[in-house]
Amino acid sequence: MAWYKCKVIFVEKIDENGERKEDVKEQYAVEAVSVTDAATIIQEHLEGFNFSLEEVTKMQIKEAFLQQPANGFRPDGYPIFIAKLALTTANDYGIEKKQNFHYMIEERTFEDTYLRLKDEMKGSVSDIEIISISLSPIVEAIEAEKKEGAA
Numbered sequence: 001m002a003w004y005k006c007k008v009i010f011v012e013k014i015d016e017n018g019e020r021k022e023d024v025k026e027q028y029a030v031e032a033v034s035v036t037d038a039a040t041i042i043q044e045h046l047e048g049f050n051f052s053l054e055e056v057t058k059m060q061i062k063e064a065f066l067q068q069p070a071n072g073f074r075p076d077g078y079p080i081f082i083a084k085l086a087l088t089t090a091n092d093y094g095i096e097k098k099q100n101f102h103y104m105i106e107e108r109t110f111e112d113t114y115l116r117l118k119d120e121m122k123g124s125v126s127d128i129e130i131i132s133i134s135l136s137p138i139v140e141a142i143e144a145e146k147k148e149g150a151a
Contacts, residue, residue, distance in 0.1 A: 001144055003061040003104065004030050004038035011050040027137050029059065029080065029104060031144040045142055062101040065120050066141055080138040081105045081113040088127040100131065106141055 006028045013024040028045075032038035035056045042053060067078055083103045090096050103120075107113040113133055121128050 001031050001033060003059040003064060003141075004032055004035060004056050005059050005138070006030050006038060006042040006056050007054040008042065008046065008051050009054050011052070013049075025054075026139045029061075029064075029138045029141040030056075031064070031142065033144075041142060041144075059104075060102050061104045064104040064106075064141060064143075065116055066104075066106040066143065078106045078108055080136040080141055081107060081110070081133055082136045083113070083117055083133045084131040085117075085121070086129040086131055087124070088129075089125075104136070104138075104141065105133075110135070 008026050008028060010024040010026065011022065013021050015021055028042055030038040030041050030045075032041055035058070038056050039053055042056075061082075081104070083105060084100055085103060086098050086100050088096055088098045103117065105113045105116055107116050110133060114130070117130065117133070
């Protein structure tokens with residue numbers, strides 16, 4: 001599974017203030033096995049809306065830390081942050097290598113994102129340096145449906 005960014009253009013959309021907007025562009029992150037699968041998932045997710053799918057591209061996300069469901073539903077309206085981390089590991093000969101990875105985090109604030117990232121990484125065997133955390137234009141992350149019996 002990988003994460004794909006789906007850029008969508010809504011022909012018409014009502015914003016949170018009840019105002020009608022035309023040609024609204026939004027981005028979604030979709031967990032899928034391929035570009036085609038991501039396109040199918042976003043089309044099913046937005047069924048009933050008048051939109052066009054502009055682009056689907058693979059994201060370089062190592063892992064996503066999303067809000068966990070409460071009573072079967074994930075909390076709504078949390079922003080998506082993208083964090084860039086440098087992980088330093090040593091090979092069998094003791095030679096250190098630094099690699100950069102991107103993580104997607106769904107949290108209320110920048111500070112909550114930073115704390116969540118530190119918490120998620122505390123068990124890592126690598127030296128970790130947080131290079132950046134930025135607010136993403138992604139409005140929603142859609143996880144793949146877990147199949148029954150799958151690990």
